[in-house]
Amino acid sequence: MVAKKIVVQGSGDRGIYYRRAGPRERVYFKSDEVRACIVTCGGLCPGINTVIREIVYGLNYMYGVDDILGIQGGYRGFYSKNTINLTPKVVNDIHKRGGTLLQTSRGGHDTQKIVDNIQDRMINQVYIIGGDGTQRGAALIAKEVERRGLQVSVAGIPKTIDNDIVVIDKSFGFDTAVEEAQRAINAAHVEVESVENGIGIVKLMGRYSGFIAVFATLASRDVDCCLIPESPFYLEGHGGLFQFVEKRLKEHGHIVIVVAEGAGQDYVAQSMNATVEKDASGNKLLLDVGPWLSQQIKDHLTKVRKMTVNMKYIDPTYMVRAIPSNASDNIYCTLLAHSAVHGAMAGFTGFTVGPVNNRHAYIPISHVTERTNTVKLTDRMWARLLASTNQPSFIHNDELIKEDVDLNGAADAVDYKKIGSTST
Numbered sequence: 337m338v339a340k341k342i343v344v345q346g347s348g349d350r351g352i353y354y355r356r357a358g359p360r361e362r363v364y365f366k367s368d369e370v371r372a373c374i375v376t377c378g379g380l381c382p383g384i385n386t387v388i389r390e391i392v393y394g395l396n397y398m399y400g401v402d403d404i405l406g407i408q409g410g411y412r413g414f415y416s417k418n419t420i421n422l423t424p425k426v427v428n429d430i431h432k433r434g435g436t437l438l439q440t441s442r443g444g445h446d447t448q449k450i451v452d453n454i455q456d457r458m459i460n461q462v463y464i465i466g467g468d469g470t471q472r473g474a475a476l477i478a479k480e481v482e483r484r485g486l487q488v489s490v491a492g493i494p495k496t497i498d499n500d501i502v503v504i505d506k507s508f509g510f511d512t513a514v515e516e517a518q519r520a521i522n523a524a525h526v527e528v529e530s531v532e533n534g535i536g537i538v539k540l541m542g543r544y545s546g547f548i549a550v551f552a553t554l555a556s557r558d559v560d561c562c563l564i565p566e567s568p569f570y571l572e573g574h575g576g577l578f579q580f581v582e583k584r585l586k587e588h589g590h591i592v593i594v595v596a597e598g599a600g601q602d603y604v605a606q607s608m609n610a611t612v613e614k615d616a617s618g619n620k621l622l623l624d625v626g627p628w629l630s631q632q633i634k635d636h637l638t639k640v641r642k643m644t645v646n647m648k649y650i651d652p653t654y655m656v657r658a659i660p661s662n663a664s665d666n667i668y669c670t671l672l673a674h675s676a677v678h679g680a681m682a683g684f685t686g687f688t689v690g691p692v693n694n695r696h697a698y699i700p701i702s703h704v705t706e707r708t709n710t711v712k713l714t715d716r717m718w719a720r721l722l723a724s725t726n727q728p729s730f731i732h733n734d735e736l737i738k739e740d741v742d743l744n745g746a747a748d749a750v751d752y753k754k755i756g757s758t759s760t
């Protein structure tokens with residue numbers, strides 16, 4: 337078993353344990369009985385093709401399965417499109433390309449029609465690659481399959497560029513995205529340090545979770561301020577962004593700001609008088625914070641403060657997620673795919689695979705959909721970022737919500753001697 341939490345309070349309970357992923361001694365399906373299918377849903381992410389490839393290879397080379405169907409165009413493809421046959425030859429070098437060989441879509445999840453189709457095509461293993469929305473859909477499919485008494489295994493493989501899926505350590509493609517984001521930050525930095533009062537603004541993805549922005553900021557060291565959806569900011573007055581920008585320009589002659597696309601949405605909506613729109617999956621369509629922020633800062637500095645500034649705005653959002661995965665993500669994708677194959681072949685269903693404290697595990701789908709993974713403002717990572725950029729936190733201490741974080745360590749753990757003390 338794999339422990340969900342490995343840092344615990346001494347007096348706390350032992351928490352939740354998940355089944356460790358991997359090959360099983362006893363396999364539920366016979367090779368020639370298996371008809372598997374793979375579907376990809378939601379936004380793109382580096383590494384999707386690697387996962388598809390490795391599911392096909394894993395099924396074929398490890399278990400001798402050769403009946404694998406590709407469902408095209410996301411969930412709606414189950415009932416509106418023809419399938420394609422996936423063989424090792426077909427998927428051989430797709431890992432070198434970004435995107436998804438199978439195409440993807442938002443919306444169109446119809447549990448009854450999808451399960452009817454699974455039944456009609458006599459599919460008994462369903463591999464579903466997608467984010468939080470997709471996993472919610474997968475849970476409904478697994479439930480309906482169970483209700484109909486079908487012997488079908490439903491396996492979820494979590495995909496999200498935003499790293500917003502809980503329980504798992506990190507989502508695949510995230511490291512690749514952070515690396516690519518750094519290239520944009522680097523370009524912004526080069527541009528702004530080459531001019532007088534250069535202001536570089538780089539917009540990165542992150543609808544509700546600012547992980548890409550936070551990690552790219554921490555990795556790059558060229559960022560002066562990182563704005564994320566979890567941390568509301570303000571522009572005017574003491575401790576506001578305008579004051580900080582002006583101060584940095586005076587000190588360094590330039591400034592680089594990274595803004596996650598979901599940051600400051602209320603602020604933008606208020607100033608644009610915009611109404612909330614949704615995409616086909618029901619996700620809130622975001623207002624474009626990047627150009628808005630650039631304009632606000634420029635207007636303030638030039639019109640109010642009578643300064644001359646050089647604004648350079650970079651939006652690499654789609655470039656960051658449309659690339660193939662890097663070496664470590666490729667290996668990670670392979671592990672995910674093989675774990676899913678082992679789990680389905682063993683006859684498990686209604687699970688999502690993923691690393692939990694560095695060990696791959698089978699996680700009930702409901703555990704990864706119950707909430708969204710977000711950057712915790714009371715956690716160490718955000719504190720590290722604030723220490724690295726020295727940006728304003730935009731909040732007062734008394735506003736901080738006390739969260740259940742492991743700040744104190746285990747009460748009965750071995751305590752180390754402190755410098756200058758005589759007891760341990």
Ligand SMILES: Nc1ncnc2c1ncn2[C@@H]1O[C@H](COP(=O)(O)OP(=O)(O)O)[C@@H](O)[C@H]1O
Pocket residue numbers: 377378379410411412441442443444445466467468469470471472473474476495496616617619
């Ligand atoms: N609550 C839900 N129940 C069933 N299906 C859902 C749900 N939320 C999203 N889906 C379906 O999952 C697919 C992908 O969802 P979306 O939110 O666009 O991307 P992601 O899975 O990457 O979060 C879409 O086809 C959508 O219809």
Ligand SMILES: O=P(O)(O)OC[C@H]1O[C@](O)(COP(=O)(O)O)[C@@H](O)[C@@H]1O
Pocket residue numbers: 378379380467468469495496497498541542543597615657
């Ligand atoms: O323009 P699209 O394709 O709808 O995608 C935009 C959204 O997709 C994401 O990249 C990822 O979202 P999902 O993982 O939920 O698909 C978000 O960061 C972004 O807001």
Ligand SMILES: [Mg+2]
Pocket residue numbers: 378467468469
């Ligand atoms: Mg999502």
